[in-house]
Amino acid sequence: MSQASVPVLTIDGPSGSGKGTISRRVADHLGWRLLDSGALYRAVGYAAGMAGLDLSDAEAVTRCAQAVKIRFQPAADGGDTRVIVNGLDATDELRTETAGAAASAIASIPSVRQALVDLQLSFRKAPGLVADGRDMGTVIFPDAAFKVFLTASAAERAKRRYKQLKEKGVSVTLVSLQREIEARDSRDASRAVAPLKPAEDALLVDTTGVGIDEVVAKVLAVVRP
Ligand code: DC
Numbered sequence: 001m002s003q004a005s006v007p008v009l010t011i012d013g014p015s016g017s018g019k020g021t022i023s024r025r026v027a028d029h030l031g032w033r034l035l036d037s038g039a040l041y042r043a044v045g046y047a048a049g050m051a052g053l054d055l056s057d058a059e060a061v062t063r064c065a066q067a068v069k070i071r072f073q074p075a076a077d078g079g080d081t082r083v084i085v086n087g088l089d090a091t092d093e094l095r096t097e098t099a100g101a102a103a104s105a106i107a108s109i110p111s112v113r114q115a116l117v118d119l120q121l122s123f124r125k126a127p128g129l130v131a132d133g134r135d136m137g138t139v140i141f142p143d144a145a146f147k148v149f150l151t152a153s154a155a156e157r158a159k160r161r162y163k164q165l166k167e168k169g170v171s172v173t174l175v176s177l178q179r180e181i182e183a184r185d186s187r188d189a190s191r192a193v194a195p196l197k198p199a200e201d202a203l204l205v206d207t208t209g210v211g212i213d214e215v216v217a218k219v220l221a222v223v224r225p
Contacts, residue, residue: 003121004143007032007128009223010136013150014185014196015100016157018207018215022150023132025216030130030223035123036072036081037133037140038103040116042094043070043085045102050086055102058109065106065115096170097161097180104184107134108191134188137199146222149198150215152207154182 009032011023020036027034045055047068053060071084082091093099106112113135120140123129131140137147152160158178165172188196198204203222207215 001126003124006124006126007146007223008124008131008141008144009128009146009148009219010131010133010141010144010199010202011148011150011219012132012134012136012138012196012198012202014134014152014157014188015181016161017150017152018160018212019132019150021212022207022215022219023130025212026219026223027130029216029220030128032128032130033123033125035120035129035131035133035136037116037120037131037136039072039083039094040070040119041103041107041112042099043083043090044068044112044116045106046090046094046099047085048106049102050088055105058111061106061109062111062115065112070119092168095165095168097165097172097177100184101180104187108187108193110193113194134196135194137202138197139194142199147199147202148219148222149202149204150207151204154178154185156208157181 011019013019023034044065048055048061048064051064053064055061069086073082073084075082080091082089083094137144155178158174158181161181162172162174162177205215205218
């Protein structure tokens with residue numbers, strides 16, 4: 001099977017829209033690979049932070065993005081996939097809102113995005129790929145046969161992130177979380193390169209008040225009507 005003929009389902013949307021959970025479930029169900037592109041931007045932000053770089057120094061952060069070694073490793077106990085950044089297990093650090101904000105900042109640098117293109121394309125392998133992100137359907141896999149854009153109200157997205165972070169033992173307040181999410185979304189949506197927006201041919205799914213199983217069923221129906 002040539003790479004171009006490997007089917008791709010893109011799932012784009014803002015943070016807290018349910019992308020991560022839905023993408024994983026759908027990939028498991030289809031037996032397809034999963035690309036968590038947000039983890040790549042988080043990993044670059046993390047590596048840049050570890051190297052003591054100023055995140056607004058585009059040249060230095062770009063060199064970091066070109067050199068960083070990111071590995072996804074299935075957890076031995078069947079739990080969450082571990083993300084190994086330059087040899088260190090950074091899974092827990094990458095989940096924090098600080099890592100999200102750093103990722104969003106470095107993701108607005110065009111040459112950083114460029115540095116991650118080939119890595120993202122390399123995930124396209126048989127029997128298929130579910131690609132989770134902000135620009136999967138618009139920039140990275142514009143030829144994807146299946147495209148979905150998930151949305152949800154900012155209040156609901158903040159609530160979901162709050163619950164997720166609480167379960168992981170991270171201490172945050174709902175109000176500060178909603179403020180951070182709105183700031184991040186507005187930066188992701190207003191940047192010049194690959195802004196957060198639905199592809200013209202994407203199916204829009206509003207997940208506000210909708211259960212995970214129902215959303216998974218809707219997304220699966222796009223691939224297997
Ligand atoms: O999906 P996430 O919350 O892990 O993404 C973290 C940040 O990375 C997000 O705020 C913007 C950036 N990002 C991006 O610019 N393009 C992507 N395809 C995925 C994430």
